[in-house]
Amino acid sequence: MYQAPRGTQDILPEDAHLWAFVEGVARRQAALAGFGEIRTPTFEATAVFQRGVGATTDIVEKEMYTFLDKGGESITLRPEGTAAVMRAYFEHGMGSRPQPVKLFSLLNTFRYDRPQKGRLREFHQLDVESIGEADPAADAEVVGVHWRYYAALGLRGLRLVVNSIGDALCRPSYVEALRAYFEAHRTELCEDCNRRLATNPLRLLDDKTPACQTILDHAPASIDHLCEPCGDHFAAWTGYLAAAEIPFSVEHRLVRGLDYYSRSVWEVLPANGGAQSTLGGGGRYDGLAEQLGGRSTPGVGFATGIERILLALKEQRVEVPAAPGPRAFVVHGPGIARVQAFQLAEHLRASGIATDLALGDRKLGKQMASADRSGADVALIIGEDEAAAGEVSVKNLRGEDGGEQQRRVPRADVVAFVAEARP
Ligand SMILES: [Zn+2]
Numbered sequence: 001m002y003q004a005p006r007g008t009q010d011i012l013p014e015d016a017h018l019w020a021f022v023e024g025v026a027r028r029q030a031a032l033a034g035f036g037e038i039r040t041p042t043f044e045a046t047a048v049f050q051r052g053v054g055a056t057t058d059i060v061e062k063e064m065y066t067f068l069d070k071g072g073e074s075i076t077l078r079p080e081g082t083a084a085v086m087r088a089y090f091e092h093g094m095g096s097r098p099q100p101v102k103l104f105s106l107l108n109t110f111r112y113d114r115p116q117k118g119r120l121r122e123f124h125q126l127d128v129e130s131i132g133e134a135d136p137a138a139d140a141e142v143v144g145v146h147w148r149y150y151a152a153l154g155l156r157g158l159r160l161v162v163n164s165i166g167d168a169l170c171r172p173s174y175v176e177a178l179r180a181y182f183e184a185h186r187t188e189l190c191e192d193c194n195r196r197l198a199t200n201p202l203r204l205l206d207d208k209t210p211a212c213q214t215i216l217d218h219a220p221a222s223i224d225h226l227c228e229p230c231g232d233h234f235a236a237w238t239g240y241l242a243a244a245e246i247p248f249s250v251e252h253r254l255v256r257g258l259d260y261y262s263r264s265v266w267e268v269l270p271a272n273g274g275a276q277s278t279l280g281g282g283g284r285y286d287g288l289a290e291q292l293g294g295r296s297t298p299g300v301g302f303a304t305g306i307e308r309i310l311l312a313l314k315e316q317r318v319e320v321p322a323a324p325g326p327r328a329f330v331v332h333g334p335g336i337a338r339v340q341a342f343q344l345a346e347h348l349r350a351s352g353i354a355t356d357l358a359l360g361d362r363k364l365g366k367q368m369a370s371a372d373r374s375g376a377d378v379a380l381i382i383g384e385d386e387a388a389a390g391e392v393s394v395k396n397l398r399g400e401d402g403g404e405q406q407r408r409v410p411r412a413d414v415v416a417f418v419a420e421a422r423p
């Protein structure tokens, strides 16, 4: 038989309520801070990501699902959310709306990567973006949503690390300072680091090779090279975080993987995990709009992986609200009883009462076992006897009496009876 493609997964009903919970909390937290939902297409013109994510990133160099469609257009399955949201911001003239435009989306994303725990080729994200406002309070507002989201899910012991990587004015001199430092340690650095040194020295800072760590730890820090406006922005941003009692620490090696970030960057990590287990991260991307060919427009946002969150919920044994079972389960005898049972189930459903029904030719005992397993509150039994009398036997499956209580109710009254008799 066929299998789901490598790096993808099926989400089965028994897990779907977890997804609904995680997504529901996301919608609630986004709405609490005034973020509206946006849904962009699953694929975009390849240039959106080449220009929007950055040509020298791992994503664009190695991980994108890119193909020519039948019309010869180069199409890419979205590897992240921000570039497409910015594309939509311009396409729909959102620059003329009150700024910032605050948007969130729950989306599937695609990266051709080696699949591992919590890291799939098709994965899912919550993306939150605030576009059109340079005020550091916008950065803090977005971090607030990010931080409260995990708290509302019930995750504990997380760490928020922050940094500023400056802007187009001050970053070049920082990159030069980095380059000079790394050049001096060239022979001690791994092959990957040496290769990146030529293209993007910032990228060395998130290298994971053990032998490189000491050198990377002692590299020049970007916050020591900020111009005055960037320094002020960082001070104001972290001041707002402190005012909101959001705990954070400054991590000078945090630069984030995407080229479009400027000034604020942050990540949220589990208490006992390293950078590989990052739950989510974000940053300011004031240069992105122009890279996409739009008017200079500031923006700040974050993304957090849903699969990683589900792993963290499991690891921390967070109790998630259980999926509700049906309220009623209809079991029946053969012949006319069976038709009456079907009719009753449909009446209950039309009345807004979640109802399941035994199908096929199973014996009453087997059907009752199915009713027990279904998690229903009551079994509604139409045997030959009940069918002839125009009645239904109602059996309480959850009562304190151990589920022994059973009574006959006229068929016409069953909907009202089930609706009223809460367990
Ligand atoms: Zn290295």
Ligand SMILES: [Zn+2]
Pocket (backbone or CB within 6 Å): 166, 167, 168, 169, 170, 171, 226, 227, 228, 229, 230, 231
């Ligand atoms: Zn600057």
